[in-house]
Amino acid sequence: MKTWLPLLPLTLLLAACDSGPSTPAPTDPPVTQVTGQVDSGTGNGTVELLDQGMTGSVLASATVGSDGSFVLPLPAAEKFASRMVSADSVLGQVGCQGTLTSSTPGTRGYGFAELRATRSGSVMQVVNLNADLNLLPPHVAFNGHAWVYTDQSTLLQGRVDCTKLLNASGTISQLTVDVNVQTRAGWNVIEIAGRTAGVSLPTTASASATAIKDFTGSRWRTVTDVARSITSLSAQAR
Numbered sequence: 001m002k003t004w005l006p007l008l009p010l011t012l013l014l015a016a017c018d019s020g021p022s023t024p025a026p027t028d029p030p031v032t033q034v035t036g037q038v039d040s041g042t043g044n045g046t047v048e049l050l051d052q053g054m055t056g057s058v059l060a061s062a063t064v065g066s067d068g069s070f071v072l073p074l075p076a077a078e079k080f081a082s083r084m085v086s087a088d089s090v091l092g093q094v095g096c097q098g099t100l101t102s103s104t105p106g107t108r109g110y111g112f113a114e115l116r117a118t119r120s121g122s123v124m125q126v127v128n129l130n131a132d133l134n135l136l137p138p139h140v141a142f143n144g145h146a147w148v149y150t151d152q153s154t155l156l157q158g159r160v161d162c163t164k165l166l167n168a169s170g171t172i173s174q175l176t177v178d179v180n181v182q183t184r185a186g187w188n189v190i191e192i193a194g195r196t197a198g199v200s201l202p203t204t205a206s207a208s209a210t211a212i213k214d215f216t217g218s219r220w221r222t223v224t225d226v227a228r229s230i231t232s233l234s235a236q237a238r
Contacts, residue, residue, distance in 0.1 A: 030186025
């Protein structure tokens with residue numbers, strides 16, 4: 001029997017539907033908030049989106065309830081204008097290496113896949129990722145999310161190395177992601193879904209990245225908790 005274990009709080013993620021998430025049209029309204037739950041830690045607290053310069057500047061924040069739930073409003077572009085990069089390299093801000101092609105030259109973008117959570121005085125960097133153990137053949141399937149802003153609609157395509165996105169030592173040694181993302185002007189949710197090559201760790205993994213209309217109920221956990229979950233799932237298959 002399959003057991004779902006939330007891994008990367010991306011998220012990035014969670015609970016996949018058999019029909020799969022719907023793909024947005026370039027004219028659809030952008031995403032406006034991140035709705036989710038911090039699974040790591042206990043108690044009330046806060047969740048914050050920090051700028052990519054890691055200087056401590058807070059772009060957006062929200063309270064975290066005792067059950068870990070939060071609703072984080074996504075910031076307006078003027079708050080991160082100085083951090084925006086060419087859209088063909090925007091996934092570099094979420095831990096992916098490599099350059100994509102962009103169908104709309106001159107498009108600028110900004111992205112994130114981590115939040116800073118504080119619960120009962122403990123400060124944590126959390127991500128959104130879920131995983132499931134499959135036995136035929138044995139592998140770990142995963143599903144995570146990142147949030148990307150583009151100042152105009154564009155199609156991003158190519159292959160990138162997103163190993164640093166997981167950054168879980170001793171688990172995934174390399175994560176290759178094929179990207180086919182149609183963005184809207186404004187905030188977008190990027191879903192990264194893939195599988196490991198096997199269950200003996202460390203192992204390689206491959207995935208695809210596509211845009212989805214929105215994602216609610218994201219589960220956020222520390223990278224350490226993600227690594228523990230991957231290791232636990234792998235052990236179950238050996």
